[in-house]
Amino acid sequence: MSRVIVIGGGIVGVTSAWALVNDGHEVTLLEAGQDIAGQTSYANGGQIAVSDSAPWATPSVPFKVMRWLGRNDAPFRLRPRLDITQWHWLYLFLLNCRGRALSAGTERNLRLATYSLSRLQQTRSTLGNEFSYDDSQKGIIRLIDSQKEADAARHYFAKNHKNEN
Known part of the structure; x- marks a missing residue:
């Protein structure tokens, strides 16, 4: 023990x-x-959203971060400073916004989300009414502000959710 x-x-x-x-x-x-x-x-x-498993590091995020610079309400805040650790992290983040790294990150997130959901369902089943919290299972609304993002989302869901129907 x-x-x-x-x-x-x-x-x-x-x-x-x-x-x-x-x-x-x-x-x-x-x-x-x-x-x-x-x-x-x-x-x-x-939220527990297995179907929304894409990592933060996607091709559009670097451009969005640039638009969000200096905004306190930004969902991804970057405060550049003279710090080699920060710039090294940023370099690695940018590398993960592309190709195989993005696909691998999505697959890892999907496996983790699926496992997490199964553990949550097991916990709910085991504890029954003793396990209660404010829970809502009504889906997710994702707002997309361009045709390019809509096409990317359609491609992502078609690729990662082939066997669900």
Whole structure:
């Protein structure tokens, strides 16, 4: 038996702690707030979306990041500075926006998302009514602002979801 500390009492922290306890570990769950799921998980926009497995590093993102520079509400914020580590990370990020790296990242994300969904379904089945949280399964709306993005999304879904129909 090992001792494990889980930091954060949101849905991920609590379910991780539960899985570790069931695996025979001694677990301590640390939560900064007074209530479990009272901060980060409260009214969170988190999603489990297996069909939306494309990584952030896509061909259009570098151009979008340039448009978002300096915006506080940008979904991807880049604050360039004289830091070799930041520029090295940015170089690697750009390499992953292309070809085989993009396909490999999508495949890894899809495998992880599929595994995560199966574990969530297993947890729901095992705990039944003891496992409740604000859950909605109504799908996702994705807003696309150009024909080029629509074509890319159509290609992505056709390639990655062939066997679902």
